Structures are given as structure tokens and as C-alpha cells.
Amino acid sequence: MTCEEAEVLIHALIDGELDAGHAREVEAHVEGCAHCAALMKEYQEIRQAIAESDVRYKAPLELRRKIEKALPQPQAAPSRRSVLRGFAMGSAVSAMAATGLVAIVLRNDDEQRIENEVVSAHLRSLQAGHLIDVVSTDQHTVKPWFNGKLDVSPPVIDLTAQGFTLIGGRLDYVNAREIGAVVYKRRQHVINLFVAQTANTERKAAQTSTLQGFNIRRWSDRGLNYWAVSDLGADELTEFGDKFEATMRANKEG
Amino acid sequence: MVVNASQDDPEKARRFREAALPYLDDAYTLARYLLRDAADAEDAVQECYLRAYKHFDSYRGPAMKPWLFAILRNVCRAEYARRKTAPTAVEELPEGREQTPMWNEAPETPEKQLLRRFDGDTVRKLVAALAEPFRETFVLREIQNLSYREIADVAAVPVGTVMSRLARARAMLRSAWLAEQEQVK
Ligand SMILES: [Zn+2]
Numbered sequence: 001m002t003c004e005e006a007e008v009l010i011h012a013l014i015d016g017e018l019d020a021g022h023a024r025e026v027e028a029h030v031e032g033c034a035h036c037a038a039l040m041k042e043y044q045e046i047r048q049a050i051a052e053s054d055v056r057y058k059a060p061l062e063l064r065r066k067i068e069k070a071l072p073q074p075q076a077a078p079s080r081r082s083v084l085r086g087f088a089m090g091s092a093v094s095a096m097a098a099t100g101l102v103a104i105v106l107r108n109d110d111e112q113r114i115e116n117e118v119v120s121a122h123l124r125s126l127q128a129g130h131l132i133d134v135v136s137t138d139q140h141t142v143k144p145w146f147n148g149k150l151d152v153s154p155p156v157i158d159l160t161a162q163g164f165t166l167i168g169g170r171l172d173y174v175n176a177r178e179i180g181a182v183v184y185k186r187r188q189h190v191i192n193l194f195v196a197q198t199a200n201t202e203r204k205a206a207q208t209s210t211l212q213g214f215n216i217r218r219w220s221d222r223g224l225n226y227w228a229v230s231d232l233g234a235d236e237l238t239e240f241g242d243k244f245e246a247t248m249r250a251n252k253e254g
Numbered sequence: 255m256v257v258n259a260s261q262d263d264p265e266k267a268r269r270f271r272e273a274a275l276p277y278l279d280d281a282y283t284l285a286r287y288l289l290r291d292a293a294d295a296e297d298a299v300q301e302c303y304l305r306a307y308k309h310f311d312s313y314r315g316p317a318m319k320p321w322l323f324a325i326l327r328n329v330c331r332a333e334y335a336r337r338k339t340a341p342t343a344v345e346e347l348p349e350g351r352e353q354t355p356m357w358n359e360a361p362e363t364p365e366k367q368l369l370r371r372f373d374g375d376t377v378r379k380l381v382a383a384l385a386e387p388f389r390e391t392f393v394l395r396e397i398q399n400l401s402y403r404e405i406a407d408v409a410a411v412p413v414g415t416v417m418s419r420l421a422r423a424r425a426m427l428r429s430a431w432l433a434e435q436e437q438v439k
Pocket residue numbers: 002003004006029033035036037
């Protein structure tokens with residue numbers, strides 16, 4: 001193999017695209033050729049440097065919003081409309097009962113969809129450079145950062161003593177609107193705590209579910225919906241939710 | 255209960271959201287490198303998603319990301335064509351230039367010391383300065399992690415062309431990297 005051939009083929013070798021036979025040939029050339037060996041080392045270093053630097057871009061929120069707006073809205077899902085139609089025709093069911101039942105169907109569908117979106121948002125956040133807009137372990141820095149960016153700022157509390165390190169906050173986009181995400185870490189595991197305002201001020205006890213391999217702990221309190229998402233085990237995520245709620249209660253009472 | 259099968263739009267939209275929206279940042283990143291302009295990239299990605307949604311019924315795989323990229327690339331090429339008439343047209347290499355074997359560019363002797371690390375902005379600048387079609391191939395491989403086969407499908411060229419473009423792209427980037435390194439010394 002000549003250097004000229006090797007200079008092209010070392011790239012396919014670096015990328016793992018050569019079959020075993022050709023890979024051996026190129027490796028043999030590189031072993032015996034200081035020039036190609038040094039060149040390959042440089043290419044690998046550049047490759048490594050690029051992989052480790054922040055060369056990606058984050059799509060502007062406005063772009064996400066425009067695309068969301070252009071797509072048919074899930075509110076008009078046919079399953080729900082057919083449910084409505086079904087009840088409208090069923091004379092045995094009173095209008096009141098139908099309304100109640102439809103509300104339940106709607107909410108369950110919405111919850112499922114929003115949980116999907118929350119997991120997608122969690123996945124997006126894990127891509128390099130996307131996790132945090134404001135980096136701080138200090139709740140007094142993260143909390144005011146949200147002010148003015150959202151109608152209602154999410155509560156930001158320090159849970160370091162309880163074993164969950166606050167690492168920052170981020171604006172995200174779920175259910176066709178901007179919401180706050182407070183980011184915590186336990187060991188190497190990221191927890192995104194998504195917080196959205198809700199018209200319903202009724203307290204809802206926490207529930208844990210699993211979606212696409214992630215655990216979600218969801219609860220509502222004082223007009224806010226919470227979703228904690230993580231690859232942490234369900235037990236540890238439950239612990240996180242419990243500690244968070246307990247600290248919130250202590251803060252309110254203290 | 256009657257489910258109206260023709261009213262599948264919201265269900266289609268839900269499936270499309272789940273399948274395609276997780277790649278929004280990837281698509282935007284590709285568009286930024288292809289068009290080298292934030293506003294144009296935004297327009298291109300929006301157009302890409304609308305087209306993708308329109309053709310989502312015919313989507314059979316294999317992977318969503320390369321499928322979206324192929325659409326995005328066509329949108330971006332239409333934008334190149336539009337710019338050709340504008341004074342700020344993106345320079346493309348004349349046809350045939352690509353065939354020039356890369357080893358005709360006298361390869362510099364590899365450096366003895368380690369290559370310098372640059373910050374993200376500098377690396378972005380060096381990548382963005384690569385000429386097309388090498389920039390596209392490079393970004394699809396190094397930033398988007400596509401295989402040669404996937405790149406070939408996105409760019410509608412044979413796999414061999416992907417390999418030679420990538421070799422050229424890396425050689426050009428290496429030269430630019432060394433030049434930058436020389437400058438900051
Ligand atoms: Zn050699």
C-alpha cells in the first residue's frame with residue numbers, strides 16, 4: 001500500500017468503516033510508516049478535540065414554537081372526539097355523567113402526552129451543552145434568574161444536605177409553552193424537575209411511572225405541576241420527590 | 255363508538271412530534287453549518303419540518319435523523335441556489351475540483367508536538383470555513399455521527415465519494431488548524 005492510498009484509507013480506519021482485511025492492511029502500513037502514523041495520530045487528536053468541544057447549536061425556542069404551531073394540535077385527537085360523539089348518541093348516559101367521563105378521558109390522554117414531552121425534553125437536555133442555561137449551585141442565584149422569564153418562577157431549593165445537588169436551571173418547552181426546569185444531580189445521574197403553572201390548585205399526591213426507560217415522578221401542589229425525570233432508580237427518584245416536598249412544606253411553615 | 259379513520263391528522267401529528275422533534279437541535283446544527291447564517295438556518299429547519307410532516311405517511315425508516323437531514327439538505331440547496339444571485343453567495347468549488355486527488359496538496363509534515371486545543375467558538379469557525387461539499391460531509395460524520403452509508407444517502411452520492419470527501423475535509427481542517435495554531439503562537 002502506498003502512502004497516497006493510506007492517506008485516504010486511514011480516515012475509514014479511524015471511523016471503523018473498513019472491513020477486517022482492509023483494516024489490517026492499513027494498520028500494517030501505518031506501523032511501518034512514520035509519516036502516515038503521525039498523520040493518523042493528528043487526525044485522531046483533532047477528532048477528539050472536536051468531540052470534546054461545544055460545536056453544536058441549540059435550536060431557538062422561537063423555532064420550536066413555530067414548528068409546534070404549524071402542526072395539527074393534539075387537543076383535536078379523534079379518540080376523544082369519537083368518545084364525545086359516542087356519548088352524545090348514547091341516550092342512557094346523562095349529559096352530566098358524559099361530561100365528567102369525557103373530562104377524565106381528556107386528562108388522562110393529556111397526562112400521557114405531556115409525560116412523553118417531558119421525557120423528550122429530558123433527553124434533549126442531556127445532549128452536550130444543553131442541560132443548563134444558568135449554572136449555579138446556589139438557590140439564590142438560580143431562583144431570580146427565572147424571574148421575568150416565566151409567569152410563575154419555579155421554586156428552587158437546595159437539597160444538597162439530602163443528597164441531591166442543585167446544579168442550575170433552564171427554560172424548556174413542554175405542552176406548547178415555556179416552562180422552568182430545575183436541574184439536580186445525584187452521583188452521575190441528572191434529575192430534571194419540570195415545573196408548570198396550573199389552574200387547578202388542588203394537591204395531587206405523587207405517582208411514579210416509567211417511560212422510555214426513564215422514571216417520572218409527578219405531583220401537584222399549590223397551583224404548580226411537577227415532573228421529576230431521571231434515569232435514577234424509582235426508589236431514589238421517590239426519595240428525591242419526598243425530600244423536595246418535605247423541604248417545601250418546612251419552608252412554608254417555617 | 256365510531257372512530258373516523260380519515261381524521262388521522264392529530265394522531266399523525268402526535269407520532270411525528272415524538273419521532274422528529276427530538277432531532278430539532280441536530281437539524282438546526284446542520285443547517286447552521288450548511289448555511290452559515292442563524293436566520294436562514296431557522297427558516298430552513300422550519301421548512302424541513304413542514305415538508306417532513308407532509309411526507310411522514312411515506313416514511314418507512316430506517317432512521318429518522320438521516321431522513322430528516324436528507325430533506326433539510328434539499329431545503330438548504332434551494333437556499334444556495336437563491337443566494338447564487340445574491341452578492342453574499344456561498345462559494346462552492348467548481349465541478350471537477352473535487353476530483354483533484356488530495357495528495358496533490360503537498361501534505362505538511364505532521365507536527366512533533368501535540369495539537370493545540372481550541373475553544374468551541376474557534377472550532378466552529380474552523381469547521382464553518384471548510385468549502386462545500388466537504389463541510390457537509392464533515393459535519394454529518396463528526397458532529398452528527400452518521401455512518402458513511404447514511405451520509406451517502408443524505409448527500410445522494412456513492413459511499414466512495416463520502417470517503418474521499420471526508421479525507422479531503424479532514425486534510426483541509428488539519429491545515430486550517432495548524433495555521434490557526436501558528437497564528438496564536
Ligand atoms: Zn505512509
